Amino acid sequence: MKPNVIVFFTDQQRADTTGAGGNPCGLTPNFDRMAFTGTYASTAVTPQPVCGPARAVLQTGKYATCTGNYRNAIPLGRDQRTMAHYFHDAGYDTAYIGKWHLASGRHEVQKEERGGYDWWLGANALEATSRPYDTLVYDNENRPVKLPGHRIDALTDAAVRYIDGHQDQPFFLFLSFLEPHFQNCFDDFSAPHSGAPINPLYMPPDLGALGGTSWQHLGGYYGMVKRLDEAFGRIRDALESLHMTEDTILLFTSDHGCHFKTRNAEYKRSCHESSVRIPMAFYGPGFTGGGNVAEIVSLIDVAPTLLDACGIPVPEDMQGHSLMPLLGGKKAPWPKEALIQISEAxxxxxxxxxxxxxxxxxxxxxxxxxxxxxxxxxxxxxxxxxxxxxxxxxxxxxxxxxxxxxxxxxxxxxxxxxxxxxxxxxxxxxxxxxxxxxxxxxxxx
Known part of the structure; x- marks a missing residue:
């Protein structure tokens, strides 16, 4: 039986917001539990610390300079094959919920610019169509859809409904959040009201030394991280209640980190660990009990890993590598270094x-x-x-x-x-x- 695949994708989340990554604030018990019982990439990095290019890398398994998506506002080429194409060809229903950031407009995404996904409930620049408590996305026919609740909960609700309605056919679901990215129009990190900003009792040493906007923004940022982890727990609860846990591969990761204006005039787009280190953990068939992967893992390795885990041949033009040979403490040839390409700044x-x-x-x-x-x-x-x-x-x-x-x-x-x-x-x-x-x-x- 083919396993389902769910990618839980956050935006601008530092690796050290998780307990597994060294944060003592208890923000991410669900991620931490998966990291300890599944497969944890303890040194995961992005090859492009900015939204659109990182997404192009993740979807295609190719470097941003190879696809042409070296900066934001460049649509993913229609000739580029994504994970959705390969999973579709293998008999999967493919679905996308949330922020896309790889199309030509800022709001709805035309079908030919959706990277091959069959089922759609998203927006190109989600920060342009929504606010934390005013979530607007578009369906398959590009009809506007208002979702109730905080934006994190609203997208999670949609994902739970999708999972519940697709129990009889293998699916590949990509759930893409805006949080804990700042809300662009406010330049603010707004925690959910019901969660409230979290007192940043732990200040990562780089932020403590360099300052930036960390004292102003870290509490709200932590509040969003906590709500995201709760949403991830809800996805896992839904799978458990539907008896789908052992038939579903879960991946939790992010596009890049956040340095809170300590390295340049904004939040990312630098070579520093605060920009490029990301959380990454897998669970499910092939990954449960996989242990800690100590090698340097890049976001470019995700597509070949997920395809390989599902028995789908990895295309030769993908530039990443499958993690599967490394699981369970096994030794296999692996690059000793990661390439990072930086643009816009x-x-x-x-x-x-x-x-x-x-x-x-x-x-x-x-x-x-x-x-x-x-x-x-x-x-x-x-x-x-x-x-x-x-x-x-x-x-x-x-x-x-x-x-x-x-x-x-x-x-x-x-x-x-x-x-x-x-x-x-x-x-x-x-x-x-x-x-x-x-x-x-x-x-x-």
């Missing part, structure tokens, strides 16, 4: 290994008009083992010159392998900084 590229984060920028390119460059300049180097919150940029450290050279070579190679052209990286001037030293071989970690 900068034309940037970064490479993340277990220990290092190295990032470059094309300083003479327009971050909106240009998707890449053939010349970049070094900007950031962080030692994640000793500086996990990236508070000490080592890009000018003479002791780390070898690290920069090694990571620069890896980055250029990785960019070329993923479809970008040849690139040159210009080094920053190095100088002696304190008593820092790097031992032989550490640049390869």
């Amino acid at each position: 900068e034309v940037g590229r970064a490479i993340r290994t277990k220990r290092w984060k190295y990032s470059v920028q094309a300083t003479d390119r327009d971050p909106v008009l240009d998707q890449g460059s053939d010349v970049y300049t070094e900007m950031y180097l962080y030692d994640l083992e000793h500086d996990p919150y990236e508070l000490h940029n080592l890009i000018h450290s003479r002791a780390h010159q070898g690290v920069c050279l090694a990571l620069g070579e890896k980055l250029v190679k990785l960019m070329k392998e993923t479809g970008e052209g040849e690139a040159v990286i210009l080094p920053q001037e190095k100088e002696k900084i304190g008593q820092l030293a790097v031992f032989d071989g550490e640049e390869l970690l």
